[in-house]
Amino acid sequence: MKYFQPYSVEEAIEIAHASESTFLAGGTDLVLHMRTGKAQPSGLIDLGKISVLREIKEVDGFIEIGSMATFAELGNSELVAQNAYALWQACQSMGSPQIRNQATLGGNLGNCSPAADGLPPLLALGAEVHLISQEGEEFVPLSTLLSRTPLLGQNTLIRGFRIPITGWQSGFSKLGRRRALAIARLSVAVAVEINGTRVENVRVALGAVGRRAFLSESLGRELSGLELNGAWLEKGVLEVQQIVREALGARASAPYKRTAVSGVFREALASIITEGGTQA
Amino acid sequence: MIEIKLVVNDKPYTLEVEPSERLIDALRNRLGLLGTKEGCGEGECGACTVIMDGKTVNSCLVLAAQANGSVITSIEGVGNRRSPHRVQKAFVEVGAVQCGFCTPGMVLSAKNLLDKNSKPSNEEIGIAMSGNLCRCTGYDKILRAVKIAAEEGKE
Incomplete structure (x- = not known):
C-alpha cells in the first residue's frame, strides 16, 4: 500500500x-x-498535515469549517457554540475524549455511517459541503449530497463545510446505550427560526433512522408558521414519530425507535424551549 | 516502508514503518515500550491511550505514519518506581489498581487533564476519564485518585 x-x-x-x-x-x-x-x-x-483544512472561522456571514477540524476543536469553539449550537452539542457527546481528539467532521461525512453524529446538526443548520477535485470546486447542500450514490467521486476531496449564520436556535440529542463511547441508536437535530412567540421556520434532521442521516422536509413544513407553545411541541412529537414509522417500516428496531424518538426530540428542543413551553 | 520521525518520551526517533502499521504496534514492537496495552483494538476501551501533541488518543486507531512529526508521551514517560507521577502515587494510595491492564491509559488521561486544568471539577474529571474503561474497580477509586492527585498539584 x-x-x-x-x-x-x-x-x-x-x-x-x-x-x-x-x-x-x-x-x-x-x-x-x-x-x-x-x-x-x-x-x-493522509490529510493530517494540511493545516488549512483544520481552520474554523467566520467568513462573510458563514462559519467555515475545514474538513480536518476535529470534534474536540469544534466542541471547544466559541464561534460554533454561539452560532451552531446543535453541532457544538453533538461534538461534546460523540465517542470519547480520545476519539474526539482524532476524529474529524470531514471524516464523519466521508465515512457516512447511518449513525454519524455530525450529520443531523449540519443538516438542520442548513450546511453546505465544499467539494474540490481536479475538475473544479463546488458548494453542495449537505441534504443534496446525502441523496447521491456514491456519495463522492473517488478523486473528490471534502474541503470543508459552511454554515450560514442565521440567528436560528438549534439543539441536538441522541440516544445511546451509555453516555460515553456509545454509537447513536437514534439522533435528532432541530433548528428553528423564532420571531417573538412564533416559530417561523423549522428544520428537523434524524440520524440512525435508515441508511443515512436525512432532513425531513414534511416535518419542517408542518411545524413552521405556528405559535411556540406546548401544543406545538406535542404536534412535533406526533409528526416525528410518523416520520420514523415511514422511514423504518417493518424493521425490527422500528417499534422501539418510534417510541424513543419522542423523548429524543423533546431533548433536542430542551435548549430552545424551557419547561412549560416558553421560549428560552 | 516509509520513514517517520517521532519524539517519544523526550527521545527523538527515526523509524521505518509499514503504511498500515498502527502507532501502538510501533511503540510496542519497534521501541519495546510495552507499557501501552491493547485492549479492544477498536477504540472503545482506552487501554492504549497515549498523549500525542498534548492530546489523548487511542494508539490502536492512529497509524504510525499519521504520528509523523508528533511528540508522544507513553506511560514510560510519566514516572517510574523511584519517582512516580502524583497521579500514579494517588492510584497506589487509594487502591485504584486491580488487574492493572487499564491503568496506563487511565494514568495518561488523568495526567493530561491535570496538565491542562490544575483544578478540575468532579464533572470535568468524569468527562476526561470517560474514554477509559475498567472492568475491575467500578471507577469510584479511580475517580477519587484523580481528585487526590489534583488536590496535591494545587499546593
Missing part, C-alpha cells in the same frame, strides 16, 4: 487524480476498517 502525506490541498487532489488512493482523515473508522478487511485501499492520502 502506498502512503502519501501532502502539505497542501492542491497536492492532495493531484495525488488523488493520479492514483487510486483513499483520503485518510482522522482514521478512527478507516484504520479499524482496514484492520478488519472492510476497507482495502491501494493507497492512503
Whole structure:
C-alpha cells in the first residue's frame, strides 16, 4: 500500500487524480476498517498535515469549517457554540475524549455511517459541503449530497463545510446505550427560526433512522408558521414519530425507535424551549 | 516502508514503518515500550491511550505514519518506581489498581487533564476519564485518585 502525506490541498487532489488512493482523515473508522478487511485501499492520502483544512472561522456571514477540524476543536469553539449550537452539542457527546481528539467532521461525512453524529446538526443548520477535485470546486447542500450514490467521486476531496449564520436556535440529542463511547441508536437535530412567540421556520434532521442521516422536509413544513407553545411541541412529537414509522417500516428496531424518538426530540428542543413551553 | 520521525518520551526517533502499521504496534514492537496495552483494538476501551501533541488518543486507531512529526508521551514517560507521577502515587494510595491492564491509559488521561486544568471539577474529571474503561474497580477509586492527585498539584 502506498502512503502519501501532502502539505497542501492542491497536492492532495493531484495525488488523488493520479492514483487510486483513499483520503485518510482522522482514521478512527478507516484504520479499524482496514484492520478488519472492510476497507482495502491501494493507497492512503493522509490529510493530517494540511493545516488549512483544520481552520474554523467566520467568513462573510458563514462559519467555515475545514474538513480536518476535529470534534474536540469544534466542541471547544466559541464561534460554533454561539452560532451552531446543535453541532457544538453533538461534538461534546460523540465517542470519547480520545476519539474526539482524532476524529474529524470531514471524516464523519466521508465515512457516512447511518449513525454519524455530525450529520443531523449540519443538516438542520442548513450546511453546505465544499467539494474540490481536479475538475473544479463546488458548494453542495449537505441534504443534496446525502441523496447521491456514491456519495463522492473517488478523486473528490471534502474541503470543508459552511454554515450560514442565521440567528436560528438549534439543539441536538441522541440516544445511546451509555453516555460515553456509545454509537447513536437514534439522533435528532432541530433548528428553528423564532420571531417573538412564533416559530417561523423549522428544520428537523434524524440520524440512525435508515441508511443515512436525512432532513425531513414534511416535518419542517408542518411545524413552521405556528405559535411556540406546548401544543406545538406535542404536534412535533406526533409528526416525528410518523416520520420514523415511514422511514423504518417493518424493521425490527422500528417499534422501539418510534417510541424513543419522542423523548429524543423533546431533548433536542430542551435548549430552545424551557419547561412549560416558553421560549428560552 | 516509509520513514517517520517521532519524539517519544523526550527521545527523538527515526523509524521505518509499514503504511498500515498502527502507532501502538510501533511503540510496542519497534521501541519495546510495552507499557501501552491493547485492549479492544477498536477504540472503545482506552487501554492504549497515549498523549500525542498534548492530546489523548487511542494508539490502536492512529497509524504510525499519521504520528509523523508528533511528540508522544507513553506511560514510560510519566514516572517510574523511584519517582512516580502524583497521579500514579494517588492510584497506589487509594487502591485504584486491580488487574492493572487499564491503568496506563487511565494514568495518561488523568495526567493530561491535570496538565491542562490544575483544578478540575468532579464533572470535568468524569468527562476526561470517560474514554477509559475498567472492568475491575467500578471507577469510584479511580475517580477519587484523580481528585487526590489534583488536590496535591494545587499546593
